[in-house]
Amino acid sequence: TREWESLRRLVAEIREELGATDAFAGLFAALAAAYEGRADEARRLLPTGVSVPGGDSDFLILVARTLLLLGDREGALLALERAPEIVDLDELRTDPQLSTLRGEPRLERVLAAYA
16 A cells, blocks of 8 residues: 555665664654554564663663554553653553553553653
8 A cells, every 4th residue: 555655765774774674764664564454574674682772762662662553462561661761751641552551550660760
């Protein structure tokens, strides 16, 4: 569809701008693959280990969104728990991509820590 083509173009632009080895570029590619239902590719593209900027909350929230699309609830919660700060609590509380975590005690603890 046109939406997927737009998403693919955006990912290509991000990779060109940031470089193919950039963690954010890899994460956006993984998120796009997860949205398109290409779970194996998304898992392969997800940055891991030392390439994950653990101090970047926006990055970790995107990791959580991607992992939820892949059905990895535990991984998503771990990513959110690693976020050093959450700036926009309302966004996190109302984010439709994170809706499956609403009411989850671990998410509530993360949110309460920054309230």
